[in-house]
Amino acid sequence: MSGIIVAENLCKVYRRGREEISALKNVNFQVDEGEFVSIIGPSGSGKTALLNVLGCLDTPTSGTLRLNGTETSGMKESELVRLRRQNIGFVFQQFYLMPTLTARENIELPLLFSRKTDNKKRIDEVLQMVGLSDRGDHLPGQLSGGEMQRVAIGRALINDPKIILADEPTGNLDSVTSGKIYELFRKLNDQGRTLVVVTHNLELARQAHKMYTLRDGRIAGCEEMDY
Amino acid sequence: MNFLTLAAKNLLRRRGRTLLTVLGVAIAITVLFSLLSLNSGYQKELNKEVNSLGVHILAVPKGCPYEAASLVIHGGVIPKYLTATDLDNVRSIEGIELAVPMLMHQFIRKDNKTGQDVPHIIFGIKIDEERELKPWWTVEGRYFTDNETRVMLVGRGLADKENLTVGSKIPSGPFKDFAIVGILNRTGDQDDQFHFVPLTEAQRVFNKEGKITTIAVKVRDVSQISRISAEMERIPDIQVVTMTQIMGTIMNLAGSARSLLLTVIAIALIISAFGIINTLLMSVNERTREFGVMKAIGASGLDIGKMVLAETVFITFSGGVIGTIAAVVGSRVIEGFVRGMLPYSPRGTMVSLSPELIGFALVFSIALGIVCGIYPAFKSSRLTPMEAIRSGLE
Numbered sequence: 001m002s003g004i005i006v007a008e009n010l011c012k013v014y015r016r017g018r019e020e021i022s023a024l025k026n027v028n029f030q031v032d033e034g035e036f037v038s039i040i041g042p043s044g045s046g047k048t049a050l051l052n053v054l055g056c057l058d059t060p061t062s063g064t065l066r067l068n069g070t071e072t073s074g075m076k077e078s079e080l081v082r083l084r085r086q087n088i089g090f091v092f093q094q095f096y097l098m099p100t101l102t103a104r105e106n107i108e109l110p111l112l113f114s115r116k117t118d119n120k121k122r123i124d125e126v127l128q129m130v131g132l133s134d135r136g137d138h139l140p141g142q143l144s145g146g147e148m149q150r151v152a153i154g155r156a157l158i159n160d161p162k163i164i165l166a167d168e169p170t171g172n173l174d175s176v177t178s179g180k181i182y183e184l185f186r187k188l189n190d191q192g193r194t195l196v197v198v199t200h201n202l203e204l205a206r207q208a209h210k211m212y213t214l215r216d217g218r219i220a221g222c223e224e225m226d227y
Numbered sequence: 228m229n230f231l232t233l234a235a236k237n238l239l240r241r242r243g244r245t246l247l248t249v250l251g252v253a254i255a256i257t258v259l260f261s262l263l264s265l266n267s268g269y270q271k272e273l274n275k276e277v278n279s280l281g282v283h284i285l286a287v288p289k290g291c292p293y294e295a296a297s298l299v300i301h302g303g304v305i306p307k308y309l310t311a312t313d314l315d316n317v318r319s320i321e322g323i324e325l326a327v328p329m330l331m332h333q334f335i336r337k338d339n340k341t342g343q344d345v346p347h348i349i350f351g352i353k354i355d356e357e358r359e360l361k362p363w364w365t366v367e368g369r370y371f372t373d374n375e376t377r378v379m380l381v382g383r384g385l386a387d388k389e390n391l392t393v394g395s396k397i398p399s400g401p402f403k404d405f406a407i408v409g410i411l412n413r414t415g416d417q418d419d420q421f422h423f424v425p426l427t428e429a430q431r432v433f434n435k436e437g438k439i440t441t442i443a444v445k446v447r448d449v450s451q452i453s454r455i456s457a458e459m460e461r462i463p464d465i466q467v468v469t470m471t472q473i474m475g476t477i478m479n480l481a482g483s484a485r486s487l488l489l490t491v492i493a494i495a496l497i498i499s500a501f502g503i504i505n506t507l508l509m510s511v512n513e514r515t516r517e518f519g520v521m522k523a524i525g526a527s528g529l530d531i532g533k534m535v536l537a538e539t540v541f542i543t544f545s546g547g548v549i550g551t552i553a554a555v556v557g558s559r560v561i562e563g564f565v566r567g568m569l570p571y572s573p574r575g576t577m578v579s580l581s582p583e584l585i586g587f588a589l590v591f592s593i594a595l596g597i598v599c600g601i602y603p604a605f606k607s608s609r610l611t612p613m614e615a616i617r618s619g620l621e
Binding site for chain 2: 052055057058077078081084085089090092096098099100101105108109110112113114155156159
């Protein structure tokens with residue numbers, strides 16, 4: 001299988017005043033197309049930093065990243081925007097929904113940025129996919145945590161990306177709701193999407209094909225799961 | 228959904244702040260719109276008022292000619308007088324079509340309705356010459372003749388105000404028992420408010436036999452106005468004012484007052500603009516993380532900038548619409564305020580509303596939005612997604 005995400009010798013150094021913090025140290029990482037990968041590790045191990053670099057939200061200090069065959073180093077912000085739009089869907093721990101937009105409008109938002117119009121059918125499809133067909137006209141404030149995360153997943157899916165990157169997607173949810181979100185992830189993976197999920201929850205992390213462990217900015221281990 | 232609905236929904240999140248900003252813009256646009264509409268209306272009304280006199284040159288006693296001319300237009304007492312000799316001298320000048328003598332005087336009489344003492348203006352006139360000067364005059368009843376005594380014409384506005392009818396008599400004051408033989412049909416100018424009696428009667432009542440306050444001159448050829456006024460100035464006692472001079476002077480005085488008002492408005496607009504920029508910057512700073520998320524889900528810097536700009540234009544355009552409506556609806560109040568600030572105001576309505584002006588106010592409000600929104604839009608568009616998300620978390 002070909003690597004849809006291929007990272008080589010990734011380093012990320014943050015500067016805070018005079019202090020330098022190495023969040024990633026020579027990370028070599030590959031995710032094949034259609035794979036479901038979990039990343040675990042203690043706080044400060046570099047999980048989120050890695051996910052952000054993989055999603056082109058942040059640039060590596062050194063090293064290379066190839067996404068769906070495209071080398072990302074040296075790309076302009078506008079090119080990265082296009083690459084993100086076409087290939088990546090993001091899911092965040094805090095959902096980050098727009099409070100004044102309904103569930104349907106939140107899901108529609110990426111289409112507005114992609115200049116795609118007349119999307120009613122596609123939005124209905126996605127609402128159905130995330131199990132919120134009857135909640136489309138509700139504002140985020142009227143939805144439960146699990147429902148809000150489903151809206152966020154719908155938003156990540158609307159442009160039909162090949163890769164879904166999720167940063168602690170169940171961090172704010174109870175165990176039952178978390179289980180349901182993972183069921184949804186597995187369903188998306190069954191449809192052929194590549195998923196990379198950062199989590200603290202070992203039990204849920206074990207539901208992926210592979211589980212990487214990060215420690216002090218380095219890959220400390222990789223375990224193949226019985227998917 | 229499009230960028231405009233997204234911008235509108237974002238603004239509704241901070242209703243109070245948005246409303247206050249919109250009101251700030253609305254006030255600035257109201258003042259701007261009012262001033263511009265007054266500017267065009269002012270000159271139009273002033274022209275109309277001066278033309279309604281039907282004269283090209285006024286001869287008044289030596290003194291302040293502009294004050295005297297203004298009194299002639301609006302009514303008032305000129306404390307100096309010209310004589311029949313002055314009138315003959317004026318009439319002897321070549322090129323004059325008409326030289327009409329008038330004695331203008333103020334008098335006090337009780338109001339028919341309220342019983343209070345009210346100042347009134349009366350003109351002693353030569354009726355045939357006056358009618359030649361003002362061919363648009365028509366009358367209900369009849370005109371008096373120059374030889375009649377104890378007869379009077381009144382303007383329609385005055386008659387309506389005081390319930391005066393043809394055949395009734397003036398109940399009090401120095402003209403007590405003068406019979407109203409005619410009521411001038413509405414002219415739309417100051418004549419609607421005046422009393423008119425034969426010149427000799429006015430001179431008799433005020434003990435000013437042989438005296439007049441004004442000679443209104445109509446020339447045969449307007450290109451000769453400067454020559455004729457120069458010749459008139461050679462007559463002792465007479466000061467000459469041409470209508471062009473009156474208008475020029477008034478427009479100069481009004482121009483200074485307007486410059487002052489414009490400066491105040493410019494300052495108000497600048498303050499308003501900084502208010503908008505400040506509100507937007509606050510809003511941009513508060514939403515840094517949100518912009519980061521938008522970038523993560525596919526928005527470009529240009530998209531974010533466009534959204535912020537759309538929000539600004541939304542605010543200023545709403546302010547523009549509200550401000551323009553307020554200016555149209557409240558034009559009377561604003562006119563009253565401006566009248567108090569200008570050295571001379573015509574009697575007619577000074578607010579002249581035109582579709583072009585409304586268009587200008589709205590385009591101006593959009594331009595204001597673009598100017599105010601550029602910096603916040605630029606600032607928000609430059610954020611990298613991770614910086615934005617992280618700064619929002621701190």
